[in-house]
Amino acid sequence: MAIVSNTVAYLDGDVVLEAFFAFDDESSARRPAVLINHAWGGRDAFVAEKAKQLAALGYVGFALDIYGKGIQGSTPEENAGLMQPFMADRAMLQQRVTAALSAVKLLPWVDDSKIAAIGFCFGGLCVLDLARTGADIRGVVSFHGLLNAPDNLKNPAIKAKVLAMHGHDDPMVPVQQVIAFEQEMTQAGADWQFLSFGHTMHAFTNPVANNPAFGTVYQADADRRSWLAMKNFLAEVFV
Numbered sequence: 136m137a138i139v140s141n142t143v144a145y146l147d148g149d150v151v152l153e154a155f156f157a158f159d160d161e162s163s164a165r166r167p168a169v170l171i172n173h174a175w176g177g178r179d180a181f182v183a184e185k186a187k188q189l190a191a192l193g194y195v196g197f198a199l200d201i202y203g204k205g206i207q208g209s210t211p212e213e214n215a216g217l218m219q220p221f222m223a224d225r226a227m228l229q230q231r232v233t234a235a236l237s238a239v240k241l242l243p244w245v246d247d248s249k250i251a252a253i254g255f256c257f258g259g260l261c262v263l264d265l266a267r268t269g270a271d272i273r274g275v276v277s278f279h280g281l282l283n284a285p286d287n288l289k290n291p292a293i294k295a296k297v298l299a300m301h302g303h304d305d306p307m308v309p310v311q312q313v314i315a316f317e318q319e320m321t322q323a324g325a326d327w328q329f330l331s332f333g334h335t336m337h338a339f340t341n342p343v344a345n346n347p348a349f350g351t352v353y354q355a356d357a358d359r360r361s362w363l364a365m366k367n368f369l370a371e372v373f374v
Contacts (some may be wrong), residue, residue, distance in 0.1 A: 138188060139157065166193060167373045177200075229264050232265045236270060258278075264315060270294070274296040275298070277299040332357040335354045
């Protein structure tokens with residue numbers, strides 16, 4: 136097994152974006168692809184590593200780009216400034232993620248009938264919004280993602296299966312938002328699952344998260360358990 140990785144440029148209108156992708160070149164067969172949506176800081180080493188881990192599982196890992204080629208934040212203030220326009224204009228966010236879906240289908244190693252998406256924090260919201268658009272993909276997985284519904288899609292009909300994983304003590308996603316999300320998924324006819332990890336805050340999959348005052352703390356057990364749940368979920372949706 137040899138994991139091969141590279142970057143590929145693609146477009147959303149006139150905005151140049153750059154994804155990082157990885158796959159196992161031992162096989163020449165087309166295989167399922169998993170989009171990976173970054174957190175609020177932009178496409179970084181964290182999601183690149185997830186792409187490689189997914190490649191080792193037999194998928195094409197495709198770490199997409201929301202902000203534009205080479206654009207990353209380096210402070211919470213910069214990250215918030217990058218994320219906010221997309222939070223304010225969810226149609227723009229949905230179009231940006233859909234551009235990545237179109238791009239991954241062009242890769243020669245991808246079986247374009249078997250595509251899923253995962254996302255972390257802000258990225259969790261992004262992949263949930265992709266599902267809300269009615270995209271014809273197998274499933275989406277949100278890791279400690281924001282759950283609030285967009286204003287521009289009033290009655291979504293969700294085709295993708297949905298797995299959302301959440302830290303019970305996440306101050307950014309209050310209980311009321313969880314309840315509203317579950318009601319939304321049910322009304323949308325989605326095949327949905329929601330896993331809540333006790334004694335767990337936001338960003339529980341990120342080993343460098345260590346800011347209890349802000350609400351972002353790594354939790355090793357939740358990290359391990361959520362990745363295992365994702366693996367089982369992908370194995371199911373790609374049958």
